[in-house]
Amino acid sequence: MTAVHAALTDGALPPELEAYFAERAEAVDRGTADVRDGLRHLADHGLLAHPDLATNCAVIEGVARHCLTSAFSAWAHTMVAEYLSLSGSSALQAELPRLRRAETIGSTAMAPAMQHLVGLADLGVQFRHDRERYVVDGAVRWASNLFIEGFLVVVGAAGPDGARAVLAIASDAPGVHAGEPLELLALGATRSSSLRFEGVALDPSGVVSADFAPFLRAVKPRFLLLQSSFCLGLARGALEGARLGLERSFAAFRGEHDRLSADLHALGARHRRLIGDLGPTPAVVAHRLEVARMAQRAVDVELRVAGGGGYRASSSTARRLREAAFLPIQSPTEGHLLFELERAAPDEVSAPAAGGAR
Numbered sequence: 001m002t003a004v005h006a007a008l009t010d011g012a013l014p015p016e017l018e019a020y021f022a023e024r025a026e027a028v029d030r031g032t033a034d035v036r037d038g039l040r041h042l043a044d045h046g047l048l049a050h051p052d053l054a055t056n057c058a059v060i061e062g063v064a065r066h067c068l069t070s071a072f073s074a075w076a077h078t079m080v081a082e083y084l085s086l087s088g089s090s091a092l093q094a095e096l097p098r099l100r101r102a103e104t105i106g107s108t109a110m111a112p113a114m115q116h117l118v119g120l121a122d123l124g125v126q127f128r129h130d131r132e133r134y135v136v137d138g139a140v141r142w143a144s145n146l147f148i149e150g151f152l153v154v155v156g157a158a159g160p161d162g163a164r165a166v167l168a169i170a171s172d173a174p175g176v177h178a179g180e181p182l183e184l185l186a187l188g189a190t191r192s193s194s195l196r197f198e199g200v201a202l203d204p205s206g207v208v209s210a211d212f213a214p215f216l217r218a219v220k221p222r223f224l225l226l227q228s229s230f231c232l233g234l235a236r237g238a239l240e241g242a243r244l245g246l247e248r249s250f251a252a253f254r255g256e257h258d259r260l261s262a263d264l265h266a267l268g269a270r271h272r273r274l275i276g277d278l279g280p281t282p283a284v285v286a287h288r289l290e291v292a293r294m295a296q297r298a299v300d301v302e303l304r305v306a307g308g309g310g311y312r313a314s315s316s317t318a319r320r321l322r323e324a325a326f327l328p329i330q331s332p333t334e335g336h337l338l339f340e341l342e343r344a345a346p347d348e349v350s351a352p353a354a355g356g357a358r
């Protein structure tokens with residue numbers, strides 16, 4: 001473990017990295033700074049798409065404390081490294097060092113696959129075989145990190161005779177079309193849009209896994225815990241933002257702030273325990289729902305404490321408010337999480353106690 005890794009505690013990054021993401025958060029939000037510079041900066045510190053999940057969670061939490069846009073881009077990129085490291089393809093594994101140096105940018109278009117796994121949606125992308133190659137057609141409505149200069153996207157696809165696979169496709173393959181980046185409430189710099197595949201030919205070495213459901217089940221706790229990390233980071237940033245105004249604020253808000261700070265502490269401890277045991281999935285699903293809701297409450301109290309100043313478009317409070325609006329619609333959406341929890345056995349759902357967390 002390097003000194004930098006040892007310094008990653010409790011969602012805090014080394015001070016130089018904290019300052020880097022804090023200083024550029026506003027420019028990233030306005031879309032005048034490139035999130036890839038943040039990925040490269042993490043790579044320069046050996047902290048991008050690290051082989052260790054706990055390190056990735058701490059990094060994403062620490063970045064989200066200052067800038068959810070940068071953290072979300074890092075999440076998408078990191079997920080691609082997670083998929084490739086669990087893949088049986090040696091060609092894809094060989095791509096990992098380039099991902100860790102941010103020379104390849106990763107995009108995960110796996111929301112439909114995660115929905116499909118629990119019976120909520122069709123995959124939207126199909127493959128057929130042409131001799132030994134896979135030929136891919138179809139579309140996904142959303143993916144991020146769709147940079148015109150290039151990306152590697154991982155997507156689920158349905159094949160002949162009920163086969164399903166997870167595929168990694170380079171953006172320069174003929175037939176890959178990314179939509180124009182969309183104007184968004186927040187996270188605009190993540191270059192999020194739709195993707196279309198038209199007769200894209202893929203070598204079998206581009207198959208991340210042909211064992212669709214077991215692969216997704218294996219990756220899902222990581223997927224959810226890394227998302228939970230950016231929820232916790234956003235919550236921490238909001239409670240710190242609120243703290244600045246608490247001195248002159250009402251006692252009711254101070255009480256609410258204290259309770260949420262205790263919740264954050266307890267959820268953070270549970271988060272690290274879940275990262276340690278990586279499961280069971282329903283407990284992680286419950287945790288992901290709880291941390292997302294908690295982050296929204298934290299942002300809400302920050303606004304009430306900040307008052308009118310927090311409603312100014314250029315304030316970091318207003319930015320966090322827009323960022324937090326993303327949490328319930330990020331796949332698995334709040335609806336999807338509730339759908340899964342309703343179907344899970346009660347003893348599977350109970351996430352290890354988070355102390356005071358409600």
Ligand SMILES: Cc1cc2nc3c(=O)[nH]c(=O)nc-3n(C[C@H](O)[C@H](O)[C@H](O)COP(=O)(O)OP(=O)(O)OC[C@H]3O[C@@H](n4cnc5c(N)ncnc54)[C@H](O)[C@@H]3O)c2cc1C
Binds near residue numbers: 107109111192331
């Ligand atoms: C800025 C941004 C970046 C994104 N980046 C990525 C990315 O990098 N990768 C990625 O994979 N996705 C990405 N997404 C997509 C995201 O993860 C969600 O999949 C998407 O926001 C859900 O919106 P939708 O319109 O597709 O909703 P839908 O999935 O159509 O859902 C709309 C509503 O209906 C509910 N619903 C859906 N299905 C059912 C059902 N069968 N029964 C009952 N209720 C149902 C949902 O819970 C939700 O409340 C991104 C989205 C945004 C906004």
